[in-house]
Amino acid sequence: MSKYDCLIIGSGLFGSVFAYKAARAGKNVLVIDKRPYLGGNVYCENVEGINVHKYGAHIFHTSNKTVWDFVNSFVPFNRYTNSPVANYKGNLYNLPFNMNTFYALWGVKTPDEAKEKIEQQCREAGITEPKNLEEQAISLVGRDIYEILIKGYTEKQWGRDCKDLPAFIIKRLPVRFTFDNNYFNDNYQGIPVGGYNKLIDGLLEGIETKTGTDFFEDRSYWKSNTDKIVFTGKIDEFYDYQFGKLEYRTVRFETETLECENYQGNAVVNYTDASVPYTRIIEHKHFEFGNQPKTVVSKEYSAEWSDGADPFYPVNDEKNTILYNKYYELAKKENNVIFGGRLAEYKYYDMDKVIEKALFCFRDGIE
Numbered sequence: 001m002s003k004y005d006c007l008i009i010g011s012g013l014f015g016s017v018f019a020y021k022a023a024r025a026g027k028n029v030l031v032i033d034k035r036p037y038l039g040g041n042v043y044c045e046n047v048e049g050i051n052v053h054k055y056g057a058h059i060f061h062t063s064n065k066t067v068w069d070f071v072n073s074f075v076p077f078n079r080y081t082n083s084p085v086a087n088y089k090g091n092l093y094n095l096p097f098n099m100n101t102f103y104a105l106w107g108v109k110t111p112d113e114a115k116e117k118i119e120q121q122c123r124e125a126g127i128t129e130p131k132n133l134e135e136q137a138i139s140l141v142g143r144d145i146y147e148i149l150i151k152g153y154t155e156k157q158w159g160r161d162c163k164d165l166p167a168f169i170i171k172r173l174p175v176r177f178t179f180d181n182n183y184f185n186d187n188y189q190g191i192p193v194g195g196y197n198k199l200i201d202g203l204l205e206g207i208e209t210k211t212g213t214d215f216f217e218d219r220s221y222w223k224s225n226t227d228k229i230v231f232t233g234k235i236d237e238f239y240d241y242q243f244g245k246l247e248y249r250t251v252r253f254e255t256e257t258l259e260c261e262n263y264q265g266n267a268v269v270n271y272t273d274a275s276v277p278y279t280r281i282i283e284h285k286h287f288e289f290g291n292q293p294k295t296v297v298s299k300e301y302s303a304e305w306s307d308g309a310d311p312f313y314p315v316n317d318e319k320n321t322i323l324y325n326k327y328y329e330l331a332k333k334e335n336n337v338i339f340g341g342r343l344a345e346y347k348y349y350d351m352d353k354v355i356e357k358a359l360f361c362f363r364d365g366i367e
């Protein structure tokens with residue numbers, strides 16, 4: 001007899017939601033994580049009383065009422081609304097592109113004036129079949145928005161010239177002809193009051209967990225102690241990289257505590273000018289309307305992933321998709337292993353989507 005009904009590898013949102021459902025269904029569950037703490041990428045570190053989003057700014061947003069009610073049953077969410085500001089050569093513009101942005105760019109005051117300006121620039125560019133990301137962006141929003149708000153930021157994010165990036169990366173660029181700085185269109189949005197660790201603590205309450213424990217250090221021991229495995233780590237690592245390594249983009253964070261109460265007046269400021277090496281500065285206290293005497297800011301530098309760095313964004317190009325599909329074929333043949341979450345499925349998931357997926361996988365795989 002195995003010691004556990006279910007061993008969950010990884011305590012991020014996928015693993016924690018799955019663990020919660022399995023434990024509630026009466027299963028004997030163990031969650032392990034190789035990091036020294038639980039929560040995966042939503043883990044927050046408390047610095048000077050401020051919840052610092054250690055693995056990048058995380059803003060919860062969803063239109064799925066079931067998911068919203070589910071997360072709120074563990075911790076209430078505050079009214080934080082993401083309204084990023086872009087800094088281009090010292091000038092500030094509201095994001096997403098909306099009437100405030102158009103007023104700052106061109107002094108236009110009505111939606112008709114703004115539409116005419118954009119349409120005129122799209123017409124002047126005369127691009128009918130965009131061959132790369134630059135042409136795609138200009139054909140959608142015109143040259144000014146592209147040059148000031150898209151080009152530098154995108155080139156830093158991908159480490160490549162926009163002319164060398166495929167057009168499909170940008171399918172559409174939402175343009176809003178209202179004075180609305182809310183970045184997301186979802187019905188619900190916010191940050192857990194007291195930080196994301198409260199959500200993870202709620203999900204994992206009463207469940208056995210082991211941190212600082214890497215599954216690959218003793219995989220036969222773990223396999224022999226459980227009936228079922230839920231794996232949320234890297235799928236290529238699970239198969240010893242036998243077909244090669246999947247590629248990622250990563251982000252390097254430079255985080256510092258500043259002796260001032262309010263550094264930039266907003267949680268998120270994007271730097272869209274190519275000459276500034278970082279993409280964004282996050283001021284963490286503003287996610288929770290903090291009034292601590294100090295503040296903590298993180299500069300984000302986008303970078304190519306290599307061993308030792310955090311694998312953040314899968315590179316879903318043709319080469320990596322072919323490689324992932326080879327691993328996926330092996331995964332499909334496993335009887336007792338469920339692969340879930342952003343690393344095991346090699347897919348970018350927002351938090352609400354990964355929760356939705358874990359709830360679905362639980363019903364599918366265990367019940």
Ligand SMILES: Cc1cc2nc3c(=O)[nH]c(=O)nc-3n(C[C@H](O)[C@H](O)[C@H](O)COP(=O)(O)OP(=O)(O)OC[C@H]3O[C@@H](n4cnc5c(N)ncnc54)[C@H](O)[C@@H]3O)c2cc1C
Nearest residue numbers: 010012013014034040041056058059215233341342350351
């Ligand atoms: C920079 C960044 C910003 C983001 N911002 C947002 C946002 O604003 N809003 C939003 O909705 N979503 C955001 N996301 C997406 C969000 O982070 C994911 O939806 C979520 O983290 C996915 O959870 P997961 O459980 O799949 O993966 P993770 O949170 O990565 O959890 C996987 C866990 O598995 C552990 N693990 C891996 N291998 C092993 C092993 N061999 N043994 C033991 N443990 C192992 C890892 O240590 C990790 O804790 C962002 C993502 C990134 C990268």
